[in-house]
Amino acid sequence: MNGPTIEVFVGRANPPDESGQFTQPEQATPALIDTGATDSCIDEDFAKTLGLPIIDVRTVGGVAGKKQHNVYLAHVWVPNLNTQNRGPFVGVNLGGTNILKQMVIVGRDFLFNSVLIYNGVTGDITLSR
DSSP, X not given: XXXXXXXXXXXXXXXXXXXXXXXXXXXXXXXXXOTTOSSOEEEHHHHHHHTOOEEEEEEEEETXXXXXXXXXEEEEEETTTTEEEEEEEEEXXXXXXOTTOOOEEEOHHHHXXXXXXXXXXXXXXXXEO
């Protein structure tokens, strides 16, 4: 069974241009919606490929216990919601056993002002702001 996913676009959190507009990220990837995750996460190798800057190192607890993780500054845009998050994403290893190739985990820090309805029978989700 697959978890709920949404398509997101990920890139560097560059400053706005002269008109005050932010450049939308161009790298599309599926993101897993994880209401059990306090922080949103990004695959460590994916963050390095995108050239995202490390802004912190944080101890994070997960399935394998507590471990030090890099924290990256990223710009994530969700076109279906016309919303974006420019902020910290914890770098984690999603590549090893990630059959679905999700490179981002959308956690509660991203979902805090959203309404999520998950139909467990069909696996469908409704996500709105």
